[in-house]
Amino acid sequence: MTSCGGRDELRQALGRSRGLLRAVGLFSFFANLLMLAGPLYMLQVYDRVLSSRSEATLVALTLLLAFLCAIMALLDHARRRIMARIAARFQVALDRRVFAAALRRGDGTGPGPGELQLLQRAIESPLMTVAFDLPWTPLFLIAIALFHPWLGALGLLSGGILIALALLGHRALREPAAHVSIAAQRAERDAGEIAAEAETIRALGMGPALLGRWTGLRGQAQAAMLGASDLGGGFAAATRALRLFLQSAMLGLGAWLVLRGEVTGGVMVAASILLGRALAPVEMIAGQYPLLHGAVRAWHALAALLREEPAERPGLALPRPEARLEVSGLVVALPGTVAPLAGPLSFRAEPGQVIGAIGAAGAGKTALAQAISGAWRPREGAIRLGGAALDPAHANGVGRLVGCLPQRVRLFEGTIAENIAGFDPGIKDGAVVAAADQAGVHEMILGLPAGYDTRLGAGGRGLSLGQMQRIALARAICGDPALVVLDAPDAHLDGEGLAGVVRAIRLACARGGAVLLMTHNRALIGECDLVLMLEAGRQKAFGPRESLIPRPAARRPAAAGA
Numbered sequence: 001m002t003s004c005g006g007r008d009e010l011r012q013a014l015g016r017s018r019g020l021l022r023a024v025g026l027f028s029f030f031a032n033l034l035m036l037a038g039p040l041y042m043l044q045v046y047d048r049v050l051s052s053r054s055e056a057t058l059v060a061l062t063l064l065l066a067f068l069c070a071i072m073a074l075l076d077h078a079r080r081r082i083m084a085r086i087a088a089r090f091q092v093a094l095d096r097r098v099f100a101a102a103l104r105r106g107d108g109t110g111p112g113p114g115e116l117q118l119l120q121r122a123i124e125s126p127l128m129t130v131a132f133d134l135p136w137t138p139l140f141l142i143a144i145a146l147f148h149p150w151l152g153a154l155g156l157l158s159g160g161i162l163i164a165l166a167l168l169g170h171r172a173l174r175e176p177a178a179h180v181s182i183a184a185q186r187a188e189r190d191a192g193e194i195a196a197e198a199e200t201i202r203a204l205g206m207g208p209a210l211l212g213r214w215t216g217l218r219g220q221a222q223a224a225m226l227g228a229s230d231l232g233g234g235f236a237a238a239t240r241a242l243r244l245f246l247q248s249a250m251l252g253l254g255a256w257l258v259l260r261g262e263v264t265g266g267v268m269v270a271a272s273i274l275l276g277r278a279l280a281p282v283e284m285i286a287g288q289y290p291l292l293h294g295a296v297r298a299w300h301a302l303a304a305l306l307r308e309e310p311a312e313r314p315g316l317a318l319p320r321p322e323a324r325l326e327v328s329g330l331v332v333a334l335p336g337t338v339a340p341l342a343g344p345l346s347f348r349a350e351p352g353q354v355i356g357a358i359g360a361a362g363a364g365k366t367a368l369a370q371a372i373s374g375a376w377r378p379r380e381g382a383i384r385l386g387g388a389a390l391d392p393a394h395a396n397g398v399g400r401l402v403g404c405l406p407q408r409v410r411l412f413e414g415t416i417a418e419n420i421a422g423f424d425p426g427i428k429d430g431a432v433v434a435a436a437d438q439a440g441v442h443e444m445i446l447g448l449p450a451g452y453d454t455r456l457g458a459g460g461r462g463l464s465l466g467q468m469q470r471i472a473l474a475r476a477i478c479g480d481p482a483l484v485v486l487d488a489p490d491a492h493l494d495g496e497g498l499a500g501v502v503r504a505i506r507l508a509c510a511r512g513g514a515v516l517l518m519t520h521n522r523a524l525i526g527e528c529d530l531v532l533m534l535e536a537g538r539q540k541a542f543g544p545r546e547s548l549i550p551r552p553a554a555r556r557p558a559a560a561g562a
Helices: 005-015 018-034 037-052 055-105 113-124 126-133 136-147 149-196 198-204 207-259 265-287 289-308 365-373 416-420 429-438 442-446 465-477 495-510
Strands: 325-333 340-349 354-358 380-385 402-405 483-487 514-518 530-535 538-544
Touching: 005 055, 005 289, 018 055, 018 126, 037 055, 037 265, 055 113, 055 126, 055 289, 113 126, 113 289, 126 265, 126 289, 136 149, 136 265, 149 198, 149 207, 149 265, 149 289, 198 207, 207 265, 207 289, 265 289, 325 365, 340 354, 340 365, 340 380, 340 530, 340 538, 354 365, 365 402, 365 483, 365 514, 365 530, 402 465, 416 429, 416 465, 429 442, 429 465, 429 495, 442 465, 465 483, 465 495, 483 495, 495 514
Parallel strands: 354 514, 354 530, 402 483, 483 514
Antiparallel strands: 325 340, 325 380, 530 538
């Protein structure tokens, strides 16, 4: 994909409303044309009605002006409604794409749906309609010049001054607006983290300290926002005051020309009104500086995100592959960083085998689990399952081939059955029950108030950590994946829960699957056929367990406990 790929996607999404944009352009043409009604009305009143003292002419002109103003209002309302629908269509076209790209990036700090929503707000705001009005600014200035060259010169000078001021304001606000965005995001992330861990924070008595830190971040964001607001407000006020002064200057110049007998009184007033119409789009842009800067940043950020995270590639849905895992030259880094956490790693497992990745804390076990499961994109190397590369960008997804129990278990708001099925409507009830039975958690679920239909709060609220761990194990093996990755599966478990883990491992292998196990538990290490020893992110050794670790206990046959 080219470096402009992300921008091309954004343009294509906006281009889907090309017909509606043409309609907005057409309505804008007539709306701006009707803006000439006011100046023409003043010309007729000053140059014809006052001289003829005809009340009938005044009434007729006034009624005509009222009709034209009503038409102009309808056109302006119509184009705003159309722009709102263009904005909604733009957001709908990119919602899934942006969400999926942000999800694959995985660091939680980059752009995402929030930036897309900001772009949607900018498209439906007056900023976009101003883009259709700006081309009329030089036309209105030309119309003023047709009245008198001196009036045209003042109009041109006025437009140049206001545009220069707008560009100066845009440049001056670029850096403060960026600081506002960064500070606000930091405060928002901190608040989200505190809310997600509220129970732990209360238990540890960390509330006041974290509240103080969050208050400080909010204060920084507020100070940055006030500074940018003051600066933007200053430029907006200066633009508005200058526009009013220039209109008055146009009126004064027109009066001087009237005294010299070079123009009429109607021309004097009409030129002032036309100048106001010509400069109105520039003043509107000055009043929308914060939204404009936010939209520009969001556009560039989303373009970079879509360029770096290509769209999922549709492909043929292959049957369950042979559980032959091949890892070669694998290097893993935390998303958004370059320093490797693990690697290079190379190992292989055959169907029915269990690999145990062991090592001290920080040895790289979790980094390996994240890469194999598709949560993190490998920095280097290849991961193959059944001879085919595991590609997180593939539309069929790594998750359908690899089941994963992460080190930090997370359940979601919904029923227990939905959580075990991964909220996949294609997973049947029988597969959910079978996975729960294989994980040894079926009886526990039946003992809950509503069984499999028991609703959980956000983060699995309503269950103990041990219960969450066991349900997450059932989720990992649901759908009979070819490879199961278990990162510290014995965490928070009692003897019954640990027996369920052993049972799940043995049944997965008995069905021809492979298991990658990250653990310190000697009982679980005893279930391993192969051992991958890690030290400070490096591969220290790999081979049969018996040759690397003394056998702690006789391993029971795979059928036992099944």
